[in-house]
Each structure stands twice: as structure tokens, then as C-alpha cells.
Amino acid sequence: MGRVLKKEDYNKFLQHLKDEGELIAPVTTKMVRFETVKNIRDIDLNSGNPFFPIKKYFLPNKEALLKIRSGETKSVDKVEKKKLIFGARLCDINGIAILDELFLNHEYADEAYKKRRDSIIIIGINCHTPPSKYCFCESMDLKKEGYDLLLHKREHNYFIDVLTDNGAKLVRHLPEAEVDIPLPKTKKHLDRKDLKPFFADNFWEKDSEQCVSCQRCTILCPTCFCFDLQDEINPRTKNGDRVRTIDSCHSKDFTQVAGGHVFRDTRLKRYRHRVLHKTQFFQDKFKRSMCTGCGRCIEYCHSKIDFVKTINEDFQ
Ligand code: SF4
Numbered sequence: 001m002g003r004v005l006k007k008e009d010y011n012k013f014l015q016h017l018k019d020e021g022e023l024i025a026p027v028t029t030k031m032v033r034f035e036t037v038k039n040i041r042d043i044d045l046n047s048g049n050p051f052f053p054i055k056k057y058f059l060p061n062k063e064a065l066l067k068i069r070s071g072e073t074k075s076v077d078k079v080e081k082k083k084l085i086f087g088a089r090l091c092d093i094n095g096i097a098i099l100d101e102l103f104l105n106h107e108y109a110d111e112a113y114k115k116r117r118d119s120i121i122i123i124g125i126n127c128h129t130p131p132s133k134y135c136f137c138e139s140m141d142l143k144k145e146g147y148d149l150l151l152h153k154r155e156h157n158y159f160i161d162v163l164t165d166n167g168a169k170l171v172r173h174l175p176e177a178e179v180d181i182p183l184p185k186t187k188k189h190l191d192r193k194d195l196k197p198f199f200a201d202n203f204w205e206k207d208s209e210q211c212v213s214c215q216r217c218t219i220l221c222p223t224c225f226c227f228d229l230q231d232e233i234n235p236r237t238k239n240g241d242r243v244r245t246i247d248s249c250h251s252k253d254f255t256q257v258a259g260g261h262v263f264r265d266t267r268l269k270r271y272r273h274r275v276l277h278k279t280q281f282f283q284d285k286f287k288r289s290m291c292t293g294c295g296r297c298i299e300y301c302h303s304k305i306d307f308v309k310t311i312n313e314d315f316q
């Protein structure tokens with residue numbers, strides 16, 4: 001059972017969200033981005049999918065995981081403020097469900113990730129029409145998961161799908177309704193196929209020759225999570241932090257090991273790894289694709305490389 005929100009009560013609902021904690025939503029300045037909302041009038045759901053996915057609120061670019069003080073090591077016990085993310089689309093929200101799978105659903109949950117995850121409520125919006133011609137989420141088996149609430153705009157009201165207790169508390173004042181929210185339809189599609197037989201093929205050359213290893217694709221991807229761990233130690237006091245910084249499989253250093261050997265030493269190997277990790281390896285292991293079809297890595301690629309087109313047309 002879901003809830004229904006009248007169109008005339010929409011602004012009141014947004015204000016209600018803002019009163020509950022730090023409200024984050026798409027805001028347009030020079031570009032549309034998720035930002036802390038100062039005034040609900042600034043929320044912009046009509047200027048396309050925000051440039052950066054919501055991943056940045058779950059996996060910051062840099063964070064201290066351990067403190068090293070006087071020879072002792074302690075976890076960083078950071079208090080996370082309650083945040084409400086409004087206006088994320090299903091591609092980004094499924095991206096968080098994938099990060100949850102990696103950082104939470106194992107014998108050892110990642111403490112820092114868990115704390116942030118527990119402090120964030122996601123109120124998604126369903127796409128009627130895809131925000132960009134590069135979207136291909138319809139091919140990627142998106143699921144209705146990862147959010148607390150999902151809004152679906154209709155002519156006179158919004159249907160609200162309620163998935164969690166935190167979400168239910170936010171809408172308990174609204175009337176109940178049977179809600180049926182359709183998944184988005186896209187014009188672009190990925191022809192899902194087994195890519196393992198193409199691993200050693202020269203099909204990879206065309207795209208990887210254009211790749212400049214700028215790493216924009218991995219920064220903008222809602223599911224890329226590669227990171228590095230470094231100890232930042234003050235040589236005088238010997239105190240410092242163990243920090244996690246976001247990294248990229250497109251970086252040559254990423255697979256460098258002690259002794260200097262680099263496992264993925266060519267652009268072809270690095271490009272092929274990213275595409276296969278997204279479309280094949282993760283699928284084989286977790287039975288779902290790691291790509292959610294948001295299209296950002298194609299739309300904003302420095303060299304306009306379109307891996308979907310290549311897989312569809314060349315990998316036969
Ligand atoms: S691989 Fe590209 S299209 Fe797929 S989720 Fe990442 S950025 Fe979006």
C-alpha cells in the first residue's frame with residue numbers, strides 16, 4: 001500500500017522534508033547538481049539528470065577511516081547528520097543498492113559507509129521521459145529498491161511508493177492508495193550479451209584508442225567505487241590518519257603492485273576492464289548488472305566513446 005499526494009500539496013510536502021533534516025535535491029546554478037537546498041523554490045527537476053550522481057553522499061572523495069595517535073590505532077567515530085535526498089532517479093538509486101551490496105551485505109560491513117547510509121533517507125522520483133537521449137536504463141533490469149519513498153507524477157497527484165519505516169513516517173499524514181509505478185522506458189538500449197568470448201578480440205581497439213584516461217566516466221558513474229588507502233603520517237609526531245580516496249580503474253597506477261609491476265598497463269586493458277566489470281563480471285558474480293544505464297559515461301566522455309553502440313553493433 002502506498003500514499004497519494006495532491007499536486008496542490010507538493011510544496012508543503014517539500015517544506016515538510018526540509019524541516020526534517022538537511023534536504024539535498026537537484027539545484028541549477030551553472031549546471032544541475034545535487035546540493036543542499038536553501039529554499040524549496042530552488043529545486044529543479046526539469047533540467048535533466050544532475051551531473052554528479054548521489055554516490056558522493058555515500059562515498060566521499062576522501063575520508064579518514066582510522067586515526068593513528070601515539071602508536072595507537074582507532075576507528076574514526078564520526079557523527080553523521082540526518083540527510084534527505086530528494087529527486088534522485090532510479091538509475092542513481094539502483095546505484096546505491098549496488099553499493100549497499102558491496103559495502104554492507106557481507107560478513108564485515110564497512111563501518112563508515114554504514115553510518116552514512118543509515119543517516120540518509122532517499123525520496124526518489126520516477127522518470128516519465130528519460131532526461132537524456134543517452135539513457136538506456138530500460139535494458140538494465142532496474143529494480144524498485146534502494147529508496148525510502150518513490151514519487152510518480154500523475155495528472156492531478158503523485159503516487160508514492162513506500163519501502164521503509166523511515167519513508168512511512170514522512171508520509172503517514174497522506175491518504176493511503178494502491179499505487180502502481182511503471183518503470184521508465186528509453187529509446188536507447190543495450191543488447192545484453194555474453195561478452196566473455198570477445199575478451200581477446202580486437203573490437204576493443206577502436207574505442208580504447210580514443211580513450212585519454214581522463215577518468216571522467218568513473219567519477220560520474222553512480223556505481224564506480226574503486227578506492228585507494230593511504231597513511232598520511234606526520235613524520236615529526238608520527239601521528240596521522242589512514243585515508244580512503246576515490247580512485248579509478250582507468251588510472252595506470254591503479255593496478256600497480258609492490259615491485260612496480262602494472263597489471264593493466266595499456267589503455268585497452270583498462271578500458272576493456274571497465275566495460276566488462278560493468279556489464280559482465282559483476283553480473284556473473286552478483287546476478288545483476290553493475291551498470292544502471294544512466295548514460296553519463298557516454299554523454300560526458302571526453303572522446304564521446306559509446307560502449308553501448310560498440311557492443312550492439314560490433315560484438316557479433
Ligand atoms: S557504466 Fe555508464 S551508463 Fe552505466 S551506470 Fe555507469 S555511468 Fe551510467
Ligand code: SF4
Nearest residue numbers: 211212214215217301
Ligand atoms: S571518459 Fe572517455 S576518454 Fe575519459 S577515461 Fe572514460 S572512456 Fe576514456
